[in-house]
Amino acid sequence: MIIVACLILGGANSALHAQISSKSVEADVIVSESIGLPEINALLQEAYTHMGTRYRGGGKTPQGFDCSGFVGYCYSNVLGIKTPASSSGFHGAGLQVSKLDAKPGDVICFTGSNASRRISGHVGIITEVTDSNIYFIHSATSSGIRIDSVNQPYYKNRFLEIRRFF
Numbered sequence: 001m002i003i004v005a006c007l008i009l010g011g012a013n014s015a016l017h018a019q020i021s022s023k024s025v026e027a028d029v030i031v032s033e034s035i036g037l038p039e040i041n042a043l044l045q046e047a048y049t050h051m052g053t054r055y056r057g058g059g060k061t062p063q064g065f066d067c068s069g070f071v072g073y074c075y076s077n078v079l080g081i082k083t084p085a086s087s088s089g090f091h092g093a094g095l096q097v098s099k100l101d102a103k104p105g106d107v108i109c110f111t112g113s114n115a116s117r118r119i120s121g122h123v124g125i126i127t128e129v130t131d132s133n134i135y136f137i138h139s140a141t142s143s144g145i146r147i148d149s150v151n152q153p154y155y156k157n158r159f160l161e162i163r164r165f166f
Contacts, residue, residue, distance in 0.1 A: 035079060035166035039078065039079055039166070040103075040104055040105040040166075042078050043074055043075070043078045043079060043105050043125070044104060044105065044125070044127055044137075046074050046077060046078045047070075047074045047125050047127070047137045047145075048137070050062060050065070050070065050074075050145045051137075051145050051146065051147075052144055052145060052146075053065060053139070053144050053145045054144040055139050055140060055141050055142070055143070055144045056069075059139075060072060060073055061073065064144075065139040065144075065145065066139055067087055067122050067123050067124065067138050067139045067140075068083070068084060068085060068086050068087045068089070068090070068123055069139070070124075070125075070138065070139040070145060071083055071107055071123050071124065071125055071138075072084075072085065074125060075165060079165075079166060081165050081166060083107070083165055087109070087112075087120050087121050087122055087123045088119060088120050088121065089120075090107060090109050090120050090123050090163055091109065091119065091120045091160070091161070093163060093165070094107065094163040094164050094165040095163065095164045095165075096161055096162070096163060096164075097162050097163070097164050098162070099134065099150075099162065101162075102126055102129050102134055102162045103126065103129065103164070104126050104127055104128060104129065105125065105126065105166065106125075106126045106162050106163065106164050107123055107124070107125060107126070107162065107163045107164070107165060108123065108124050108125075108126050108134065108136045108150065108159075108161075108162050109122070109123050109159075109160045109161050109162070109163060110122040110123070110124075110155060110158040110159055110160055111158040111160060112158075115157045115158045118160065119160075120160055120161075122138070122158070123138065124136035124137055124138025124139075124148075125137050125138070126162070127147060132151070133149050133150065133151050134149070134150040134151075135147055135148070135149050135150075136148060136149075136150065
């Protein structure tokens with residue numbers, strides 16, 4: 001079992017609060033014969049290693065990531081899975097799953113900064129699913145790689161869908 005440290009965002013202004021978590025993905029995450037718990041944990045561990053890496057438009061390397069570059073880098077390096085090169089390409093890619101069926105490792109899609117324009121403009125990797133919330137790691141233009149919650153007003157208003165690539 002892989003144990004990871006993660007940062008949880010909290011507060012109305014999204015100030016970072018460090019919190020050590022010994023959680024790792026647990027049962028019933030396996031959705032294919034070739035991708036199981038160890039691979040999903042490795043995906044999340046890779047994602048966590050980039051916490052704080054700066055945002056860079058078009059960035060696809062640890063020197064700086066945009067949102068789709070970050071998802072693509074983690075998926076490719078750990079799982080060998082190629083994901084769309086831009087956030088808009090995630091709509092229709094992979095398998096759509098409901099919030100109720102969301103699992104760590106799934107890709108969560110949001111509109112861009114204009115919430116009324118209902119096309120994918122931002123993506124992240126789901127890190128944790130609880131009865132009342134979904135947490136995800138992503139590359140935010142304002143602060144780089146960080147963890148946020150789908151229940152935060154900014155993301156709640158922009159949520160589009162969840163896609164599975166494994």
